[in-house]
Amino acid sequence: MAHQAHAYHMVDPSPWPLTGAIGALLLTSGTAIWFHFHSTILASLGLVLTLLTMYQWWRDIVREGTFQGHHTPPVQKGLRYGMILFITSEVFFFAGFFWAFYHSSLAPTPELGGCWPPTGITALDPFEVPLLNTAVLLASGVTVTWAHHSLMEGERKQAIQSLTLTVLLGLYFTALQAMEYYEAPFTIADGVYGSTFFVATGFHGLHVIIGSTFLAVCLIRQIKYHFTSNHHFGFEAAAWYWHFVDVVWLFLYVSIYWWGS
Amino acid sequence: MTARLLLRSAVRVVSSRRLFPAQAAVRGMAAGGIPTDEEQATGLEKVLLNATKKGTDPYSMFKPKEYAGSKEDPHLVPSIANKRIVGCVCEEDNTAIVWFWLHQGPGQRCPSCGAHYKLVPHELPH
Numbered sequence: 001m002a003h004q005a006h007a008y009h010m011v012d013p014s015p016w017p018l019t020g021a022i023g024a025l026l027l028t029s030g031t032a033i034w035f036h037f038h039s040t041i042l043a044s045l046g047l048v049l050t051l052l053t054m055y056q057w058w059r060d061i062v063r064e065g066t067f068q069g070h071h072t073p074p075v076q077k078g079l080r081y082g083m084i085l086f087i088t089s090e091v092f093f094f095a096g097f098f099w100a101f102y103h104s105s106l107a108p109t110p111e112l113g114g115c116w117p118p119t120g121i122t123a124l125d126p127f128e129v130p131l132l133n134t135a136v137l138l139a140s141g142v143t144v145t146w147a148h149h150s151l152m153e154g155e156r157k158q159a160i161q162s163l164t165l166t167v168l169l170g171l172y173f174t175a176l177q178a179m180e181y182y183e184a185p186f187t188i189a190d191g192v193y194g195s196t197f198f199v200a201t202g203f204h205g206l207h208v209i210i211g212s213t214f215l216a217v218c219l220i221r222q223i224k225y226h227f228t229s230n231h232h233f234g235f236e237a238a239a240w241y242w243h244f245v246d247v248v249w250l251f252l253y254v255s256i257y258w259w260g261s
Numbered sequence: 262m263t264a265r266l267l268l269r270s271a272v273r274v275v276s277s278r279r280l281f282p283a284q285a286a287v288r289g290m291a292a293g294g295i296p297t298d299e300e301q302a303t304g305l306e307k308v309l310l311n312a313t314k315k316g317t318d319p320y321s322m323f324k325p326k327e328y329a330g331s332k333e334d335p336h337l338v339p340s341i342a343n344k345r346i347v348g349c350v351c352e353e354d355n356t357a358i359v360w361f362w363l364h365q366g367p368g369q370r371c372p373s374c375g376a377h378y379k380l381v382p383h384e385l386p387h
Contacts, residue, residue: 005341005385007309007320069304074322155293230298231306 008078009070016057023049024041056215065234066226076233083237087244091208094248097200098255104192105260116260121193123261129180130257131181133173137246144215144239151222154229166242170212170238177205197256203225204248211245215240308386319386335368335377341385347371347378 004010026046034043047253065071068195071079105116124130143166150159188198218235221227227235302310312319321339328336338345343365348358351374359373370378 003341003385005383007305007322009305062280067303069302069306072306072309150293151295154293154295154297157292159295225266225296228296228298228301231302 007072007074009064009072010073012063014057014060016053016060019049020053023047023053055152056062061228062159062221062234066221071231071233076231077110079233079237083240094200094203094251096197097203101196101200101256101260104196110222111120112193116193118191120192121190124180124184124195124257126253126261127256129176130253133176134177134225134249136169136173139242140166140173141246143169144242148235148239151227151232151235157220157221160219163215163222167212167216167219169182170208170215174205174208174212177201177208184233197260200256201252204252207245207248211238211242214241299325302369319384330376330378332377335379337381339377339383340365341383343380344357345380349374349376349378351376 023046026042027050028046028113029041030040030042030044030046030200034040041224074234076172099243108114108116117123143162147159147162147166150156186197188202215238218238226232273288298306298310309320309322328334338346338367340363344362346360347363347380348360349371350358351371358359359371361369361372363369363378363380365380365382368377
């Protein structure tokens with residue numbers, strides 16, 4: 001950065017794109033091998049390499065942003081655009097599953113009995129655990145906003161408490177979903193109902209786990225004084241992501257759990 | 262027995278805490294313990310923060326200033342070297358840009374429209 005005439009971040013060469021690409025290849029081919037030949041060696045190797053890459057790449061970004069001061073206002077703007085584009089792509093990812101669900105449920109085929117839920121499927125009661133899950137996620141949206149305002153107002157104690165509460169609500173949601181899956185009277189192999197239900201809610205659950213991890217990393221960084229009252233984009237990105245996951249759940253709840261039962 | 266030992270050591274720990282209160286790490290105590298950019302920004306981020314406070318623009322982030330382009334009010338072109346390539350649009354609807362080297366000195370004119378340009382030295386903080 002010694003003599004640059006601009007405020008952008010010229011990144012250093014990094015091994016992580018390469019190890020990430022190798023990790024992703026091993027993970028996908030390893031999963032295929034696991035499904036076909038019941039050997040988990042390659043998939044485990046891919047998982048370990050992917051996790052190591054994720055950890056070290058993000059650690060490097062924290063170092064560049066917080067400890068080396070590379071995340072200037074124009075760089076932060078670029079990170080904002082990047083996160084917005086990423087979440088937009090996630091919206092389309094879920095749009096595909098909703099399309100599959102509505103395609104199958106709006107005009108149920110004769111094989112299903114011409115009705116939805118299909119003949120023989122007992123759907124989950126939307127006013128039991130799924131309603132609690134809705135409340136849990138909405139509450140976590142409130143606590144994450146509380147954390148953000150505490151951060152901006154310089155209230156360290158409240159920021160840590162509210163962020164902890166948000167992570168705990170995320171974990172509670174995951175636990176409730178795990179219980180629902182365990183007790184569900186249908187499986188992913190029970191025709192198009194099971195497929196659409198478990199693929200849509202399963203990917204949402206995965207995103208809740210990712211969002212909780214993202215928020216937990218922010219909590220650790222908050223405890224370690226990484227965020228200033230003005231510069232805390234890592235936290236904002238986590239909050240945006242969390243709200244996205246929250247909104248997806250509302251659509252899942254209204255469509256699949258409520259209307260679909 | 263074990264419970265009593267545990268209780269006794271717990272009491273000891275609590276009472277010793279009271280005698281020697283632990284020094285809490287003091288950092289960024291502007292308000293409630295969260296640092297501000299002024300306290301914690303570093304590197305290029307800090308350079309920019311200070312420049313913004315002084316109203317200077319070392320990294321050309323502001324909108325370019327406008328000049329008449331006349332002899333009295335030439336286009337001032339900041340440069341970190343002794344010459345810089347300039348693109349003159351001449352008239353606002355033109356689609357072909359006239360490119361030329363602007364050298365250090367009393368000033369030059371666009372070879373097409375005759376607008377006045379002058380190179381001014383630009384210091385980089387480092």
